[in-house]
Amino acid sequence: MEAERVSLRFGGVRALTDVSFAVRGGEIFSIIGPNGAGKTSMVNCVSGRYRPTEGRILFDGQDVTRTGTSRRAALGIGRTFQNLALFGHMTVLDNIMVGRHHLLKSGLLRGMAYWLGGAQREELEHRREVEQIIDFLEIQHIRKATAGTLSYGLRKRVELARAIALRPKLILLDEPMAGMNLEEKEDMARFIIDLNEEWGMTVLMIEHDMGVVMDISHRIMVLDFGRRIADGTPEVVLADEHVRRAYLGEADEPVERVA
Ligand SMILES: Nc1ncnc2c1ncn2[C@@H]1O[C@H](COP(=O)(O)OP(=O)(O)OP(=O)(O)O)[C@@H](O)[C@H]1O
Secondary structure, three states: OEEEEEEEEEOOEEEEEEEEEEOOOOOEEEEEOOOOOOHHHHHHHHHOOOOOOEEEEEEOOEEOOOOOHHHHHHHOEEEOOOOOOOOOOOEHHHHHHHHHHHHHHOOHHHHHHHHHOOHHHHHHHHHHHHHHHHHHOOOHHHOOOEHHHOOHHHHHHHHHHHHHHOOOOEEEEEOOOOOOOHHHHHHHHHHHHHHHHOOOOEEEEEOOEHHHHHHHOOEEEEEEOOEEEEEEOHHHHHHOHHHHHHHOOOOOOOOOEOO
16 A cells, blocks of 8 residues: 555645655554644545545555545455444444445455355355454454443454454554553454464554554554654664654653553
8 A cells, every 4th residue: 555645634734744655565554653643644544534635545556545435445445443433232243244244245245155156155154254253353252242331442352353354455453452451452462463464464553552563563654743754664763863852752761652
């Protein structure tokens, strides 16, 4: 996925100015930066929720700048949200199924199911995939639970399950660790690594927890006031003078969480 000189304005507010970066297939790429730096705006430009005022978004070499969210999802761009977007009154299983139905509607699986031999096969395939996701995220025990009754950490995990159900090539994770305790964060970090390594998903993530970002990202881009001030491997970004001054504040102070 590539962003080419993307700018985004909301009236007089410049959320993004001339931001270019590329996420290579197979990597975990994180966007960091202080509050209001433009991270969510950038991810929204990639998902199709916002249309850049200037610049282009390319996915798989195709210009998707003017492509809507559903079509982008069908092309293989999936996402989770900063604030949970689950259906609280529905079960975990049904919430994940919603993700699959979206995929069916897009016609990707329908064609395959027809080829395999009809609706029954389609349903079986559908369920098999959902079960695989439930196993992977270790949420078997809550499959029948109503989503709204779960702890925050578990709800975040179910939200991830629903996003995976779309089988995206690129998954956009908006603060996947927010509000989690240490153990939940460790679990989530492991799931993200496995998604990347075992499921082959490319990950574009916004995350405030610097420990996690530095641990699991292959590359990082730093935004400040809507501009890219650095990008590179965690080592390169940590050593960058601009980043240390503009973002991390006191250069010598250890930073646990930057917000
Ligand atoms: N829908 C919108 N309408 C108007 N201004 C917006 C909108 N979305 C974002 N902004 C503004 O754009 C700028 C960048 O916001 P954005 O949410 O992208 O930053 P962020 O880095 O994701 O911040 P945070 O870490 O707080 O989530 C901010 O000044 C914000 O107020």
